[in-house]
Amino acid sequence: MRTVIENAAVVTVSGEEYASGHVVVADGLIEAVGPGAAPRSDSPVDRRIDGTGCLVTPGLVNTHHHLYQWATRGLAQDSTLFGWLVELYPIWAGLDEEVTRAAATAGVLRLARTGCTTVADHHYVHPRAGGDLTAAVIDAATSVGARVHLVRGSMDRGESRGGLPPDSIVEDIDAALAGSADAVDRHHDTAPDAAVRVAIGPCSPFSVTTDLMRTTAELARDKGVRLHTHLAETLDEERQCLEEFGCTPVEYAEKTGWLGADVWLAHGVHLSDDAVARLGATRTGVAHCPTSNGRLGSGIARVADLVAAGAPVGLGVDGAASNEDGGLGVELRQATYLARLRGGADALTARDALRLATLGGAQCLGRAGELGSLEVGKLADLAVWRLDGVEHAGIADPVAALVFGALPPLAALLVGGRVVVEDGACATVSEEDTAAALRRESARLLAKAGR
Numbered sequence: 001m002r003t004v005i006e007n008a009a010v011v012t013v014s015g016e017e018y019a020s021g022h023v024v025v026a027d028g029l030i031e032a033v034g035p036g037a038a039p040r041s042d043s044p045v046d047r048r049i050d051g052t053g054c055l056v057t058p059g060l061v062n063t064h065h066h067l068y069q070w071a072t073r074g075l076a077q078d079s080t081l082f083g084w085l086v087e088l089y090p091i092w093a094g095l096d097e098e099v100t101r102a103a104a105t106a107g108v109l110r111l112a113r114t115g116c117t118t119v120a121d122h123h124y125v126h127p128r129a130g131g132d133l134t135a136a137v138i139d140a141a142t143s144v145g146a147r148v149h150l151v152r153g154s155m156d157r158g159e160s161r162g163g164l165p166p167d168s169i170v171e172d173i174d175a176a177l178a179g180s181a182d183a184v185d186r187h188h189d190t191a192p193d194a195a196v197r198v199a200i201g202p203c204s205p206f207s208v209t210t211d212l213m214r215t216t217a218e219l220a221r222d223k224g225v226r227l228h229t230h231l232a233e234t235l236d237e238e239r240q241c242l243e244e245f246g247c248t249p250v251e252y253a254e255k256t257g258w259l260g261a262d263v264w265l266a267h268g269v270h271l272s273d274d275a276v277a278r279l280g281a282t283r284t285g286v287a288h289c290p291t292s293n294g295r296l297g298s299g300i301a302r303v304a305d306l307v308a309a310g311a312p313v314g315l316g317v318d319g320a321a322s323n324e325d326g327g328l329g330v331e332l333r334q335a336t337y338l339a340r341l342r343g344g345a346d347a348l349t350a351r352d353a354l355r356l357a358t359l360g361g362a363q364c365l366g367r368a369g370e371l372g373s374l375e376v377g378k379l380a381d382l383a384v385w386r387l388d389g390v391e392h393a394g395i396a397d398p399v400a401a402l403v404f405g406a407l408p409p410l411a412a413l414l415v416g417g418r419v420v421v422e423d424g425a426c427a428t429v430s431e432e433d434t435a436a437a438l439r440r441e442s443a444r445l446l447a448k449a450g451r
Contacts, residue, residue, distance in 0.1 A: 008051025053388025059117025061361025064316030114327030124153025280309025314361030
């Protein structure tokens with residue numbers, strides 16, 4: 001397929017911006033990008049997109065999600081993280097392949113309609129009778145057409161060992177390691193254009209033993225895959241780390257082998273100056289989840305400080321049970337506003353926010369050479385945003401319109417050159433069928449828990 005987009009504002013993120021430019025896509029890659037009309041070619045064009053009134057950006061990269069949570073939105077509405085987890089874990093104990101597939105399909109569909117082309121999904125709940133939930137998530141994401149980085153998560157510290165989750169949804173260390181190795185062996189694709197990659201991700205210090213943290217870090221490095229976990233999300237977590245381990249969450253991560261350029265951490269809200277510097281020095285990434293942090297009252301991450309220190313920072317939606325919107329494009333504004341509440345009106349610019357959502361996210365996932373900017377030879381994952389409606393009329397700067405204005409509808413979303421969203425609607429799966437399946441499976445899950 002060869003697609004030509006012309007007459008659009010184009011923001012490459014890597015440097016150049018064009019008030020009126022073009023992007024040419026061929027065989028899943030970006031063939032040309034620049035000002036004015038596309039260069040003439042003898043090659044046939046399969047699709048032309050008139051980008052008049054539109055902005056073309058790289059597809060957005062979601063660095064942290066829990067897609068299964070789309071089935072449990074609207075619960076524990078006024079709880080902080082620990083109380084929220086205590087209420088929801090018994091419900092999640094009923095997860096099975098059908099619930100997970102329905103929730104993940106709906107979640108990825110929503111992400112795609114808000115500009116997301118790559119999603120990192122951290123799935124750490126594996127009920128004993130649940131089936132193959134890892135494959136269910138991957139099937140859902142690929143059916144919609146997004147790239148997925150499946151983080152095979154685990155928990156081995158249930159209530160009987162001082163953890164928060166019920167014992168029925170934790171694994172022993174051998175099962176957790178075997179499940180993680182199996183996910184990598186079955187699903188991880190190292191090709192540059194991979195639609196599926198796998199990382200390894202024990203859930204968090206308060207639901208995982210130190211032995212599992214250490215051994216999964218060793219396993220991931222032996223397998224050549226990346227590492228992901230929650231860290232420094234709340235003050236409760238910091239207090240628990242200090243009481244149990246005699247150190248802060250970042251110090252604990254360092255002791256267990258969890259800092260480095262192959263690691264990205266979810267949240268990173270409560271960080272000292274020394275912790276920020278250490279993350280920057282080790283090039284450890286951070287997935288910033290502004291809406292979820294606000295929903296749970298967790299705090300405001302030091303995004304500008306982390307970026308200045310040299311840490312890769314991307315945006316994350318987090319699970320839909322703590323971010324009922326579930327979209328990624330809206331996080332551009334959320335990230336900008338929260339950064340300014342913390343550091344002033346110039347703490348994060350509109351272009352800074354777009355970079356977090358694209359190239360910053362690609363850096364966190366180890367794919368900055370393939371994703372995150374519009375450059376010749378990179379994968380043709382891109383969003384064409386409509387800015388010609390009343391919501392954006394009069395905003396001369398298209399990036400400001402995207403970040404500060406209402407989230408624009410998509411004229412098109414391309415993943416590897418394939419159209420996934422067209423004129424605001426999903427082009428790959430039925431939205432009506434997806435919604436019906438989600439309603440059915442969500443009701444069944446809640447009924448299992450007596451809700």
